[in-house]
Amino acid sequence: MKKEILSGNEAIARGAYEAGVKVASAYPGTPSTEILETIVQYPDINASWAPNEKVALEVAIGASFGGGRSLAAMKHVGVNVAADPLFTLSYTGVNGGLVLVTADDPEMHSSQNEQDNRHYARFAKVPMLEPSDSQECKEFTRLAFEISEQFDTPVMVRTTTRISHGKSVVALAEPVTGLPAPKLVKNAAKLVMLPGNAKVRHPFVEERSKKLSRYGDTHSINRMELRNSDIGIITSGSSYQYVREVLPEASLLKLGMVWPLAEGLIRQFAAKVTRLFVVEELDPFIEDQVKAMGISVIGKEILPVCGELSPGRVRLAFASIGIATADTGVPRQVDKLPGRPPNMCPGCPHRGVFYSLKQLNAYVTGDIGCYTLGFMPPLNAMDTCVCMGSSISTASGIVRALPEAERQRVVAVIGDSTFLHTGVNSLMEMAYNKSPATVIILDNRITAMTGRQDNPASGWTLMEDPTNAVDLVQLCRAVGIRNVRVVDPLDLEQTRQALKEEMARPEPSVIITNRPCVLLKREGVFVKGEVLAVDVEFCTGCRACLKLGCPAIEWRPGDGRKGNAYIDPLLCTGCDVCRQLCTFEAIKKREG
Amino acid sequence: MSDTITNILLVGVGGQGILLASEILAETCKLAGFDVKKSEIHGMSQRGGSVVSHVRYGREVFSPTVPEGEGDILFGFELMETYRSLPLLKKGGKVVANNLKISPPSVLTGQEVYPDDLAERIRQSFPDFLLVDGQELASEAGNPKAANTVLLGAVSRQMEIAEEFWLEALAKMVPAKALDVNRRAFMLGRKL
Ligand code: SF4
Numbered sequence: 003m004k005k006e007i008l009s010g011n012e013a014i015a016r017g018a019y020e021a022g023v024k025v026a027s028a029y030p031g032t033p034s035t036e037i038l039e040t041i042v043q044y045p046d047i048n049a050s051w052a053p054n055e056k057v058a059l060e061v062a063i064g065a066s067f068g069g070g071r072s073l074a075a076m077k078h079v080g081v082n083v084a085a086d087p088l089f090t091l092s093y094t095g096v097n098g099g100l101v102l103v104t105a106d107d108p109e110m111h112s113s114q115n116e117q118d119n120r121h122y123a124r125f126a127k128v129p130m131l132e133p134s135d136s137q138e139c140k141e142f143t144r145l146a147f148e149i150s151e152q153f154d155t156p157v158m159v160r161t162t163t164r165i166s167h168g169k170s171v172v173a174l175a176e177p178v179t180g181l182p183a184p185k186l187v188k189n190a191a192k193l194v195m196l197p198g199n200a201k202v203r204h205p206f207v208e209e210r211s212k213k214l215s216r217y218g219d220t221h222s223i224n225r226m227e228l229r230n231s232d233i234g235i236i237t238s239g240s241s242y243q244y245v246r247e248v249l250p251e252a253s254l255l256k257l258g259m260v261w262p263l264a265e266g267l268i269r270q271f272a273a274k275v276t277r278l279f280v281v282e283e284l285d286p287f288i289e290d291q292v293k294a295m296g297i298s299v300i301g302k303e304i305l306p307v308c309g310e311l312s313p314g315r316v317r318l319a320f321a322s323i324g325i326a327t328a329d330t331g332v333p334r335q336v337d338k339l340p341g342r343p344p345n346m347c348p349g350c351p352h353r354g355v356f357y358s359l360k361q362l363n364a365y366v367t368g369d370i371g372c373y374t375l376g377f378m379p380p381l382n383a384m385d386t387c388v389c390m391g392s393s394i395s396t397a398s399g400i401v402r403a404l405p406e407a408e409r410q411r412v413v414a415v416i417g418d419s420t421f422l423h424t425g426v427n428s429l430m431e432m433a434y435n436k437s438p439a440t441v442i443i444l445d446n447r448i449t450a451m452t453g454r455q456d457n458p459a460s461g462w463t464l465m466e467d468p469t470n471a472v473d474l475v476q477l478c479r480a481v482g483i484r485n486v487r488v489v490d491p492l493d494l495e496q497t498r499q500a501l502k503e504e505m506a507r508p509e510p511s512v513i514i515t516n517r518p519c520v521l522l523k524r525e526g527v528f529v530k531g532e533v534l535a536v537d538v539e540f541c542t543g544c545r546a547c548l549k550l551g552c553p554a555i556e557w558r559p560g561d562g563r564k565g566n567a568y569i570d571p572l573l574c575t576g577c578d579v580c581r582q583l584c585t586f587e588a589i590k591k592r593e594g
Numbered sequence: 595m596s597d598t599i600t601n602i603l604l605v606g607v608g609g610q611g612i613l614l615a616s617e618i619l620a621e622t623c624k625l626a627g628f629d630v631k632k633s634e635i636h637g638m639s640q641r642g643g644s645v646v647s648h649v650r651y652g653r654e655v656f657s658p659t660v661p662e663g664e665g666d667i668l669f670g671f672e673l674m675e676t677y678r679s680l681p682l683l684k685k686g687g688k689v690v691a692n693n694l695k696i697s698p699p700s701v702l703t704g705q706e707v708y709p710d711d712l713a714e715r716i717r718q719s720f721p722d723f724l725l726v727d728g729q730e731l732a733s734e735a736g737n738p739k740a741a742n743t744v745l746l747g748a749v750s751r752q753m754e755i756a757e758e759f760w761l762e763a764l765a766k767m768v769p770a771k772a773l774d775v776n777r778r779a780f781m782l783g784r785k786l
């Protein structure tokens with residue numbers, strides 16, 4: 003059998019391919035993005051980016067109703083957006099199997115919160131599988147489609163960052179054959195969810211959960227590993243690996259299905275061991291249920307609720323009650339070093355906009371994307387950031403609470419992809435209710451933060467087909483914004499002037515910037531400028547250019563004499579913004 | 595095959611090519627018949643932030659991340675990040691690092707300084723620390739951009755895996771037109 007090293011995301015894509023998936027849809031979001039980027043490489047799967055997660059799930063629902071197997075993938079907070087269809091999908095069930103992948107981010111490596119999406123499975127009453135490595139990512143995805151069709155339910159597969167981006171060896175298999183061909187079948191009692199029909203479906207859902215719990219009692223997705231009977235640990239996902247690492251002698255109940263819980267199996271296991279523990283990341287999800295069964299168990303008394311687990315953290319927890327020794331895993335200290343936070347790229351078109359906003363003393367409601375980094379020093383030009391699309395509606399609300407004199411300062415900043423995700427709804431609200439705030443759409447032609455995915459305004463699909471592109475100017479006009487203008491963000495004077503005028507205007511207005519992300523590889527979109535250099539003869543050491551925070555500009559302290567700025571020619575993209583800040587004409591085109 | 599797991603940490607700055615190096619490493623271990631796991635973080639941290647990639651191999655590997663303080667080999671792409679990651683290593687672990695300094699934002703703007711004695715400080719705790727002039731040797735091999743491969747060659751010396759598997763992994767993971775340079779760069783590092 004062929005073996006490959008795959009990430010969890012790649013393995014889920016492989017599992018979908020082996021399961022004969024017809025349609026896959028997603029909105030990019032770390033750590034889930036690579037699932038669709040991998041699926042698109044398999045022939046016969048229609049893979050696409052949706053404007054947001056709700057739409058992605060609904061596309062998958064449509065494909066399932068049509069009789070094809072379908073998959074939707076998203077990060078944990080994406081499920082919040084997709085929750086509306088999810089809860090009713092639980093009632094309708096499926097025709098072709100449907101799998102919703104939620105990639106959670108404990109420790110918030112790339113997220114604004116660390117919500118535990120296992121609660122969604124319980125809340126929406128749908129089964130949830132949780133793989134522990136890439137092999138299981140593939141197997142569980144395949145199995146999820148079978149469960150989906152057998153029990154007439156959507157199935158959630160939950161990963162966490164360490165599973166999504168962890169790589170391990172996977173044995174590949176051949177795709178299934180003989181799936182029924184998709185076709186239209188009328189079945190309003192199942193698919194039209196009005197009160198009369200839904201009332202019939204709800205008891206079905208309750209019954210389904212009971213059946214699934216019994217399925218979990220005997221199916222090999224949940225398994226007991228009996229070793230020493232003194233200590234028994236119920237665990238799942240990446241926590242399983244940490245427990246194997248730290249307590250190789252303990253008996254384990256490894257749950258591959260974390261909802262509904264296999265109550266019978268849990269009772270059996272509890273009876274076999276002297277002391278029972280639950281090791282799980284984030285919330286006491288399994289623990290609470292086990293306690294509700296009347297079984298006494300130790301979990302969050304010794305393990306943290308916040309942050310991800312690691313072998314060291316599991317070791318520490320068990321050492322605190324004398325079960326493991328903590329002699330390893332105690333980090334030695336090193337001296338304090340300058341930190342290394344992420345930064346926008348050299349020549350990023352967002353930089354000059356934030357510089358101008360700071361100059362104008364704007365109060366900036368921000369959004370999710372590379373540009374969230376505008377809050378970092380030296381720019382410090384972002385004041386709020388809650389969730390995708392919230393910048394515009396937050397600004398709209400702020401100006402309604404503020405006295406007139408303060409209103410002008412409020413500016414919402416949002417990227418093209420985030421605007422189309424949910425920002426456009428907020429803009430409708432702003433136009434409709436005439437909120438006098440200013441909106442900047444940073445249109446860099448791509449979804450940059452997650453690694454440059456196309457979106458409905460970029461003109462390309464995930465399958466690399468040229469397609470219709472949303473005209474952002476027309477869209478803003480169409481929702482009722484009368485003042486829409488396009489500016490070149492690399493022209494500081496133009497940008498500042500536009501901002502000043504629109505901020506002063508007692509009406510809603512939109513400014514759209516028109517320069518692409520510098521990492522955009524598509525031919526002819528981003529064009530590098532001429533690399534600049536600092537002429538030390540002219541540089542007075544005033545440090546004006548350093549206020550941009552461009553990683554290509556470095557302060558060189560002079561020993562004895564004045565210091566000066568220096569531009570790294572390998573990093574500079576020639577955006578020209580720093581030159582406009584230098585009043586001594588010390589920044590020039592690099593010679594030779 | 596013994597039960598011991600070898601733990602390797604690759605550290606540096608987002609955008610330095612750490613992911614590709616760790617892929618080649620993992621592929622080599624797989625080709626040599628080991629179980630292998632690898633873990634790192636994508637996303638926000640890749641915009642020039644600190645990056646740590648974990649590679650573990652042996653007969654059967656559980657956790658994809660190296661338990662704190664149990665690293666066998668620290669493979670540093672940048673000096674400050676190498677120093678910062680020393681607590682991940684076990685006592686007596688091996689350190690191989692590129693002699694390269696990349697200034698973080700606070701140093702660029704002149705608020706903090708980049709310490710100039712990091713190599714000595716590393717050597718104090720790890721006396722056989724190998725500091726490699728990656729760019730220079732890579733230029734010798736034909737392209738300064740192949741510095742990571744030089745380092746990989748130097749790291750390969752610390753692992754008991756036959757040369758053929760390394761070369762096979764290189765051939766599989768490196769684009770064909772860059773393969774010759776990378777082979778030369780790898781061998782230069784391996785001879786250090
Ligand atoms: S990836 Fe693009 S949008 Fe993001 S910081 Fe870099 S240049 Fe700016």
Ligand code: SF4
Pocket residue numbers: 348349350534550552553554555569573574575576577578579580581
């Ligand atoms: S022109 Fe100036 S601001 Fe733009 S990338 Fe080069 S150094 Fe940075």
